[in-house]
Amino acid sequence: MNHLHNDALKSLVVNKLAQANELGIKYSFECEKEIKVLPKNVKLFDLVRIIGIAFDNAIEESEQLANVQAINDQYDNMFIEYSEKDNWFNFTMVID
Numbered sequence: 470m471n472h473l474h475n476d477a478l479k480s481l482v483v484n485k486l487a488q489a490n491e492l493g494i495k496y497s498f499e500c501e502k503e504i505k506v507l508p509k510n511v512k513l514f515d516l517v518r519i520i521g522i523a524f525d526n527a528i529e530e531s532e533q534l535a536n537v538q539a540i541n542d543q544y545d546n547m548f549i550e551y552s553e554k555d556n557w558f559n560f561t562m563v564i565d
Contacts, residue, residue: 470498477517544564
C-alpha cells in the first residue's frame, strides 16, 4: 500500500481488501512500483473501474471456490479440481 500515492486507487484497494477480509478470504496484495502519477492518456475513472472489477471477480471466484470446497470436504471419496486458463474454465470431479 505504501507505493500507492493516488487517493482514489488507494481507497479502492483498501475497500476491496477489507471486503475480502470480512468474507474470510485469504489474500496477498503487492504493489511493486511507486504509483505517483498516472499516464496522461489513461483516465482515472477507467483505471478505478478496471481494478475494481478485477477485485470483484477475484472475490466472487473465491467465494465460489470456498462453497465448492466446503461441500467437497464432506466426502472422503470425492476429488474436485478446477482452474481457469486462457478464458477457459476447467472442472474435474472424481468420485471413487
